[in-house]
Amino acid sequence: METIYDHIEIEDFIFDPILQIFQYPCPCGDRFQISLDDLKDGEDVAICPSCSLMVQVVFEEEDLQQYVDQLS
Amino acid sequence: MNYYLLRCGSNGKYQLGLGDDEDKDHLVEEKLNWEPSKIACGGNHTLVLSTDGYIYGCGDNSKGQCGIDDVPVVPNLTAVPKVGGSDWTDVAAGWQFSLLLNENRELWVCGEGFSGELGLGKKMYQTKLTKIPGIWDIDQIETSIHSVMIKLKGGQLYGWGNNRKGLLNLDSDRIIWEPQLIDEQVKQVSLARSFSVVVKEGSLSVKGKTDIQCKLDPKEISFLSTMWSSLHFIEKNKLHSMGNNSHGQIFYDGLSVENIEQISLGSEHGLILYANHSVSAWGWGEHGNCGQKPIENKDRPTDEQVTYSLNEIYNGSRPVKFIQGGCATSWIVVSDVS
């Protein structure tokens, strides 16, 4: 079983409204990523493309609306 | 006397300064014609201060974080311009920004940050080398990914950048856009990713987002430092750790420190320099920053395969001047045998 490296609140992520992804620094130098769609589907584990570390995104469903509003 | 820079670890943006972007699981050596005195590691960039007042940068420079103009990456260590010809005297690095101090006690900043870490005022997100107003009589610069704390020689503590959950020891806004006085009569500080530790005469306080609670007598503490998510200190000649232990970061609780010359902590790994000049690493070593270990399935290794307990990365064949842990990188400065 893989350990979750850390728990990070959604407001600590940087949201890219064009790519519709959330990013947060990984200790390897790359960034943890998760898409808005994944969060809407109830997925909450952000992964790093360059290493095996994962973080759990801490959020409530109603937190997502403000990011949806940034899209248009 | 000749000096050599040995390094290994994460290298996706040329942050090891070796002219390529392949991770290294063994130390790679470079002979220098100058003497390093400090190494500062950002997310994907590195700055090395020399005893003769130069700073050499390498790695990701897409936001200007190496202090060198108009190149997206700096593949090999390259001198940062001396502003007005003044010697650089100190250096620090955060996620994508750097702080450089010169002999006139001017503090210069370069790079990018959206949380006020540049210290230049509201909505200043990116800059070439720019002076932060004031004269800075600095004793210690501490940086984490998006925050800065500076302790002056007079004991005053200043901070700016991300203050989420009060990690800068300030109750005010989440983002501190310009240097703000936090405290006075401060002895020592350490800044982790989401919390800070401030040591004063008779008190030690941990602020920010963390589970760490400790009641320590500062008089008994001879060393205190942080990884991104853990605290490590020497109390009565024993090394103790507290905080995140997802990948063996807490391995050395209660280790006796008799033969230890220096401890340096990276993002999620630590380095120990012993009196016999050998260097060992512990913690999270997925990028080779804790040396070699066979990983069968590199695409999705298990936690065990990327966790190191005490792995010797340097055998002490030459005298070590100092060591430095970075963002999944490890650095050792050695000299010729005298």
Ligand SMILES: [Zn+2]
């Ligand atoms: Zn990573």
